[in-house]
Amino acid sequence: MPKVTQEYMDARRKQILEAARRCFLRDGFHSTSMQDLFAESGLSAGAVYRHFASKNEMITAIVEENMRDVLAMVHSAAEKRPSHSVGALMADVLDIVKAKTAEQNIAGLSVLAWSEALRNPSLARQFDDLMAQMRSALTDVVREHQRSGTMPGEASPDGIAAALMCILPGYILQLAMGDAKSMEEVPGALRALWPNSAASTD
Template identity: 45%
Template sequence: MPKVSQEYADARRLQILDAAQRCFLRAGFHETSMQDIFAECGLSSGAVYLYFPGKDALVLELARENLRDVSEVVRRLSRSGTSQAPGKVLSSVLSLMRKKHRENGFATLLVQIWSKALTDPQLGEVFRTLQRELRDEFTDYVREHQAASSMSAHRDPAAVAGALLGSMQGYILQLAMYGPRGVDGMADALAGVWTQALSGENLS
């Protein structure tokens, strides 16, 4: 086989992943066959298998691809020091998720992948690893704000980080169920709630 450039290989991989994502969004993982994906991307089976050995490999890569941008925003904002308030960090991440969902059905695909991860050990480990990384980033961010006295020091940083992730996951589920219009204003509302809660104010 002639050697191809990295640029060509990257473009071909993206072509296959985009086709697989469209198929999964249209019919779901279980109802989508590799033949469906071949037809969707307009490539032969040999061309697709050159990059991905099967449907599970495509699901794994889509999970990584769809969470990569979100993970990067979380890392960038959580490493910005105390200049970014908790509500601002959360609002920025949720806004990115909403934008990605409008572009490519991000939330719907992610909920499908979550479901598959419950019974697929390899995919489950990918999700657990990503969640641990995000939780660690948030935990460090919370500790830094607590040290700067801009956040209540009476809460466990890891527990706060887990709750922030839970807010993100709940938003994704509602985005998948109701669409972008169904979550209008929710990012700002969550941002306000979290900013107040973490400031040390008594909400009871």
């Protein structure tokens, strides 16, 4: 029997998740059956179950993939770019969300997943973990800016990070509702609200 390569397995997993995205966006989580997913992916039940035991596992995998680039951007700012302004960081995050929404409609998928998380404790825990990771990284960024004097220090870094986190769901919701045009100036507005003032403090 020929050996199945990792590249082959990765390609099948990607094929399944792309099919799941299309089904979930078209019919919603609850109206999509495993049979629908088999048909949409063009794979057998055994091939799909080899990668995912349930729809819930697919939903979780999609949420993780949607957040991966955003988390990477925030962690990079926390670890490698302490002089990068908070406004520029948040604008970069929104730019990623907008680009991924154009490619895969992650805004629509995110809203569907949030709704599902209200009744799905496992998915809710997944969201909590991802959001906690982002909040922690943002807290590190804010703390560094407060330490360098480029951000006011009256409020706690945790509180500021939590406030910044509130921007993301609102942006995602409006993109999901088809309001992309009115959102075009939001990244630029964030850069203007929190400019990079590190150079002026040298």
